[in-house]
Amino acid sequence: MTESQRVVSAAWLWDHLQDPQVVIADCRFSLTDPIWGQQQYQIGHLPGAYYLDLNRDLSGPLQRHGGRHPLPHPDTLSQTFTAMGLHSGDSPPPTLLVAYDDSKLAFAARLWWLAHYLGHPRVAVLDGGFTAWQRAGYSVTSQLPLWKSGRFIPQLRPDYVVDIATVKAHKELPGVALVDAREAVRYRGEQEPIDPIAGHIPGAVNYPWQEITDPHGYLRPLSEQQQRWAGLQAADEIIVYCGSGVTACVDLLSLAIAGISTGKLYAGSWSDWCSYQSPSGDS
Structure with missing residues (x-):
């Protein structure tokens, strides 16, 4: 164990x-x-x-x-x-x-x-x-x-999850980090194989979930998990999202392993965010 x-x-x-x-x-x-x-x-x-x-x-x-x-x-x-x-x-x-x-x-x-x-x-x-x-x-x-x-x-534990209203209200606040767990090409909007709109939520930083494990699927060492999140360690709240609230949980697992307990899931994630947007990106 x-x-x-x-x-x-x-x-x-x-x-x-x-x-x-x-x-x-x-x-x-x-x-x-x-x-x-x-x-x-x-x-x-x-x-x-x-x-x-x-x-x-x-x-x-x-x-x-x-x-x-x-x-x-x-x-x-x-x-x-x-x-x-x-x-x-x-x-x-x-x-x-x-x-x-x-x-x-x-x-x-x-x-x-x-x-x-x-x-x-x-x-x-x-x-x-x-x-x-x-x-x-x-x-x-x-x-x-x-x-x-x-x-x-x-x-x-309702404090473990947030909705779109909370994301909009909190994402610009000091001490709050909004993390996009998708691969970099989707975060940058260069590719979007699933959702109708490409890009990311304004203000989000990219921590791809695939980097939590090595090429064989084993978790990277504790020291690497801690180093990965060193820049967000002082955050009061870390909101993590992905495409639909699934792979964001890999980032949340990594945060927990690194000893950071402030992570929350935006359960609807990018697919929920898109559902409130027009294809042009306007609300």
Whole structure:
């Protein structure tokens, strides 16, 4: 276990597969092929892992505003957690939820953040993801785990998330940093493969989420995580966004690992911001 239970290694998880206090979630997903993750899970997954789909489980229904991946209703996700056997209270002790994907934490970090948002601090991501597990030679299975009966009661943390009104009101304030987690070409407006408008929210600085991990999907060392955020360490509030509030969670995970607790998610992100703009960029 490393970084105060925020990250676990494949070796640690292998040793704790039979621990009743550990629940595993497979979060593999592809934005360009939404059924890919489910298909990969059916082919083979970590023993005992439950599959949580980005669109079905980790997002709520689409609306005119709110972005492409609105937050799921807390009660709905809590019911899923309960069926996975998660406990949120002290008796029995809180369950450790371990999330993994195969996309440099893009989707596992979303679950990591959501669990914290629902008030469950015992959640970690698998360093290196599914590939690291396979590389270590550990077994996978196609057998589906049985649903269980946990007891998960959400303790919502509304201070973890902001909406567009808060972004507009806070982004120019002293002590507030607005962070765009998308790749640099999207931040600069040179490419926009998804949303109708290219560019970024005025005043935002760019910290691409892909830089949190190395080319193999392993988290970069603690010293590098801390150095990455050194320029924002004194900020009173760090608001992070991406395209739809998913990969921004990788930056929020990095901030937490670096010991910075002022990060908040603009859940609707650029796709929500665009929904209030005309194609010309006018409000």
